[in-house]
Amino acid sequence: MTTPTDITALSADIRLLGNLLGSIIREQQGDWAFEMVERVRTSAKERRTEHTDMQADLERLETMRNLTLKAKNVLIKAFSNYFQLINIAEDQQRIRVLRQREREGKLHEAIDSAIGSLKEAGHDTEAVHHLLNQISVRLVLTAHPSEAKRQEVLMKLRRITELMARRERETLLPRENRAIEAELTERIEELWQTALTRATRPTVQDEVAFGIYFLTSVIMDATVDIYVDLRESLRRHYPEGDWSRLPNVLRFASWTGGDRDGNPYVTPEVTLDTLATLRQAARNAYLAQLADLKDDFTQSADEVGATAALLASLQQAPSREVYQQKLGEIHERLAADGYPTAADLLDELRLVQDSLMQHQGRYAAQGTLAHLIQKIEIFGLHLVPLEAREDARLHAVAIEDIFRHYGICENFRSLPEIEKQAILNRELANPRPLLPLEPPFTPETNAIIATWRMIARAHRRYGKASIDTFIASHSEAASDVLTLQLFAKEAQVEVDLVPLFETVDDLQAAPVVMQALFENPVYQAYLQQRGQKQQIMLGYSDSSKDGGYLSSNWSLYQAQSQLNALGQRYGVALELFHGRGGSIGRGGGPTNQAILAQPPRSFSGSIKITEQGEVIAYRYSNEEIARRHLQQVMHAVLVALGAPPRTNDNLMWLTTMRRLAELGKRAYRALVYETDGFGSYWQQATPINELAQMPIGSRPAKRQKGGFDEVRAIPWVFSWMQNRVILPSWYGVGYAFAHYCENTPDGLEQLQAMYAEWPFFTALIQNVQLDLAKADMGIARIHANLVEDLHLRDHIFQRIQADYEQACEYVNLIEGQQTLLEKRPVIKRSIERRNPYVDPLNFIQVALLQELRQTSANTNHYQQLLEAILSTINGIAAGMKTTG
Numbered sequence: 001m002t003t004p005t006d007i008t009a010l011s012a013d014i015r016l017l018g019n020l021l022g023s024i025i026r027e028q029q030g031d032w033a034f035e036m037v038e039r040v041r042t043s044a045k046e047r048r049t050e051h052t053d054m055q056a057d058l059e060r061l062e063t064m065r066n067l068t069l070k071a072k073n074v075l076i077k078a079f080s081n082y083f084q085l086i087n088i089a090e091d092q093q094r095i096r097v098l099r100q101r102e103r104e105g106k107l108h109e110a111i112d113s114a115i116g117s118l119k120e121a122g123h124d125t126e127a128v129h130h131l132l133n134q135i136s137v138r139l140v141l142t143a144h145p146s147e148a149k150r151q152e153v154l155m156k157l158r159r160i161t162e163l164m165a166r167r168e169r170e171t172l173l174p175r176e177n178r179a180i181e182a183e184l185t186e187r188i189e190e191l192w193q194t195a196l197t198r199a200t201r202p203t204v205q206d207e208v209a210f211g212i213y214f215l216t217s218v219i220m221d222a223t224v225d226i227y228v229d230l231r232e233s234l235r236r237h238y239p240e241g242d243w244s245r246l247p248n249v250l251r252f253a254s255w256t257g258g259d260r261d262g263n264p265y266v267t268p269e270v271t272l273d274t275l276a277t278l279r280q281a282a283r284n285a286y287l288a289q290l291a292d293l294k295d296d297f298t299q300s301a302d303e304v305g306a307t308a309a310l311l312a313s314l315q316q317a318p319s320r321e322v323y324q325q326k327l328g329e330i331h332e333r334l335a336a337d338g339y340p341t342a343a344d345l346l347d348e349l350r351l352v353q354d355s356l357m358q359h360q361g362r363y364a365a366q367g368t369l370a371h372l373i374q375k376i377e378i379f380g381l382h383l384v385p386l387e388a389r390e391d392a393r394l395h396a397v398a399i400e401d402i403f404r405h406y407g408i409c410e411n412f413r414s415l416p417e418i419e420k421q422a423i424l425n426r427e428l429a430n431p432r433p434l435l436p437l438e439p440p441f442t443p444e445t446n447a448i449i450a451t452w453r454m455i456a457r458a459h460r461r462y463g464k465a466s467i468d469t470f471i472a473s474h475s476e477a478a479s480d481v482l483t484l485q486l487f488a489k490e491a492q493v494e495v496d497l498v499p500l501f502e503t504v505d506d507l508q509a510a511p512v513v514m515q516a517l518f519e520n521p522v523y524q525a526y527l528q529q530r531g532q533k534q535q536i537m538l539g540y541s542d543s544s545k546d547g548g549y550l551s552s553n554w555s556l557y558q559a560q561s562q563l564n565a566l567g568q569r570y571g572v573a574l575e576l577f578h579g580r581g582g583s584i585g586r587g588g589g590p591t592n593q594a595i596l597a598q599p600p601r602s603f604s605g606s607i608k609i610t611e612q613g614e615v616i617a618y619r620y621s622n623e624e625i626a627r628r629h630l631q632q633v634m635h636a637v638l639v640a641l642g643a644p645p646r647t648n649d650n651l652m653w654l655t656t657m658r659r660l661a662e663l664g665k666r667a668y669r670a671l672v673y674e675t676d677g678f679g680s681y682w683q684q685a686t687p688i689n690e691l692a693q694m695p696i697g698s699r700p701a702k703r704q705k706g707g708f709d710e711v712r713a714i715p716w717v718f719s720w721m722q723n724r725v726i727l728p729s730w731y732g733v734g735y736a737f738a739h740y741c742e743n744t745p746d747g748l749e750q751l752q753a754m755y756a757e758w759p760f761f762t763a764l765i766q767n768v769q770l771d772l773a774k775a776d777m778g779i780a781r782i783h784a785n786l787v788e789d790l791h792l793r794d795h796i797f798q799r800i801q802a803d804y805e806q807a808c809e810y811v812n813l814i815e816g817q818q819t820l821l822e823k824r825p826v827i828k829r830s831i832e833r834r835n836p837y838v839d840p841l842n843f844i845q846v847a848l849l850q851e852l853r854q855t856s857a858n859t860n861h862y863q864q865l866l867e868a869i870l871s872t873i874n875g876i877a878a879g880m881k882t883t884g
Contacts, residue, residue, distance in 0.1 A: 064844050
């Protein structure tokens, strides 16, 4: 629990950073700017502390409208930077509390508590060894364009974080404290003078560099720390066991540079360049650590011996300081990229480690050298595996083109599914090559072929671990996966073939699709080659956009349960890949909670989860936040796998949830898909069109030309986050709960029991409550005024507001509270602390949108207005702590 002392420390941090920002505003812009910021801040706080009505909000909007563009930009910059600094202060507070709990032995959701629970449950050493060998957690960094902050800004914020941590942890002399505050001021000045948004859209290479920054600066060391923590905990609870070599229970991968779904800039050449860049980054990380080891390992031959194996491995005659000599040779060979595989590098490092262990160098062997060895075991010479993804529909078009060219089939895509499978089976069994060396097909088909041949080149150059997964988005039938298998066969590539089921209908059909594959003799041969293992990816974003929050969550839960039962029946070990986004509307929320809320007996230890967009920066900018996140993930995996199997879900609960999902989907689709003019309302009441021009990602906002169905889920969610409706996270929940309770005897009591006893429903309510608390219908109404059609505006907004009020009412009733987040005061205070500073940015954004939409696009003023709007988008994202 947060203590008054903690709150005082947080307030002091916020006050310090806020005062430093205020002094920069005075110096950079003058007293008028500082006083204007204070007036607006005071007015915004009054809006939250006093009863306010629509008229008062319209007056605030008019005040913003009357400001000059220069004044608006000052306010945008002031509040946006304030949020960045508040985020740092809150992270410091979280770390402060975590460290205190760990100091007192009260840190929950940690690896040690999970291992302790296994011991208490009666698991012996052999059982724990078996359990660890079952665990495979793979967190996949994606390049989804939902991180609004520039990398340069992230680096400045990280330095401010380091300074605040030093100020917190160290006993400083007055001059040292002054020096820290001077550097804080310097960094805040740099922030003020740095543009909030990028000048140009990032390239794929920029996104690769962005991911590498987090991998090499935080993730690599934080991951090794997790293995250290796990080993120490195992030795403490199971001292009789040998825990010196742990299986790879936690790993990372990346889509950046490999995800070509809807991104024309991810070409085969770009992917190969990405692999080379990743390999160089891994070598650079190891070289830096090797250089330090070389300087430290000055053990003299007069004091300590060496094994014959180590001496025989030296390129030159042994020197007096043989360990330093050997590490120097390893450094030189690695710098020249002389190690074909990570195993070759590890063999040499283990020669040093084994020699030290045999010659009274135990601490040196088990310290920083062991840390480096563990790092290489996890990340290899490729840093992280790259995963490729492409739209299954493009593969279908390509295979149709190829079949037509050779007279195999004229219109493959129009055939019944069973006939498609029969043709693909024949081609998979046919030993003759299907594809010529120089493909004579359409450019689109040739591009698909080039992608698969690029993977073969990558495997020859870097090994099969460099690209080990190929994902087909929009997978709808078994033929989609068999088509992948055919291309893989033609390219002589061995990778995991992964269908991605995205929409509600696709998720419901997934068990039928996979059963057809598991019964297919040709596909059975592929599964045998892959050790009877099958990855299946579940799409959270598009299923939510398709059917709303309740329907999406229920479809995902049902798919997990049914797919795992199917895998058990056919003897196939499933690895479910959860495509979770950052926001609640795209499957966001605590990862550990999601792991523990999986269906009974559906988790066998192997799991993949995406880490997308702003989630990467939030979780991996700070070493201690990263370590805590990974601790929670591993705790959940250990508990979920080691705990006694949960009994089957209550049948009444399942029936109730099925009904709620149907009701929620009905309400959601009635508004989003069936209401005339809803698309116009969305485009006018949110900055979706302006957002599309924001240079935050390399790929377009749409997969291909088309209507609403082709709009990506990220901009869909991002736009509703901006106008504070956050509609994808909750719309339909109010109607579903109200209708169910009003038409079911004891309906509310049933929902309350489900919340108290069913982890899935608990997580569902807690997650939706968070975005209900972040939403603001007063601000949403101001944005609604941007809609030109008054009847359309009032009709749709009233429906949105009604469902919001019902959702809040029933979430509170289910939780047994009076107000949202009443039982989660830390999060509630965080939202309340931010609201007075987010509100002005919304008023400014609306004022700017009104002016922009009346200004000719071919003018300098239009461009200036657009840049200001994009800055408000950035600021609101920082204030809401999420984008899409």
